[in-house]
């Protein structure tokens with residue numbers, strides 16, 4: 001029994017030592033990689049630029065590289081359009097979180113999402129908010145909408161009442177098709193499109 005415990009202890013020690021060696025060699029490999037990888041220097045600089053912006057340096061680096069922007073071999077970044085890339089990432093981040101980006105100060109119309117916040121007034125066939133609509137996620141609204149112009153409105157036999165198919169709060173009798181509401185789950189139907197085409 002005692003021999004068994006000793007063997008067990010010895011085995012544990014050998015395993016621990018092997019793990020430590022593996023770990024220390026992994027760290028050494030990483031340090032070697034980092035010292036030879038121009039991206040690591042670029043990331044170091046980008047992390048200073050991204051500080052307090054909520055933008056991840058790896059995302060900015062990815063964006064720069066996939067758009068063919070040169071990173072000098074010593075890790076310097078070409079500054080001329082860095083700001084535009086940061087703006088784009090900041091907008092994407094806000095939209096992903098369901099927040100209106102600071103840059104979106106105008107009301108626009110998306111043929112599928114309805115009234116949306118955008119950086120200029122425009123009628124769009126698709127918009128930056130469409131991805132959220134497709135996932136049935138909320139979209140902040142610059143103006144009110146009516147249930148009667150929404151794909152999620154299911155009419156009852158009553159002339160102007162119906163129910164919301166995505167579970168928005170409603171009275172026991174249902175929703176009135178012409179009531180104005182700031183609904184974040186609105187999806188434009190044919191009536192809304194017809195109305196938009198007259199604008």
Ligand code: SF4
Pocket residue numbers: 145146147148150151152153154163164165166167168175183184185186187
């Ligand atoms: S999603 Fe909003 S606008 Fe559409 S039916 Fe439901 S409550 Fe009305």
Ligand SMILES: [Zn+2]
Pocket residue numbers: 110111112113114125126127128129130133
């Ligand atoms: Zn849209």
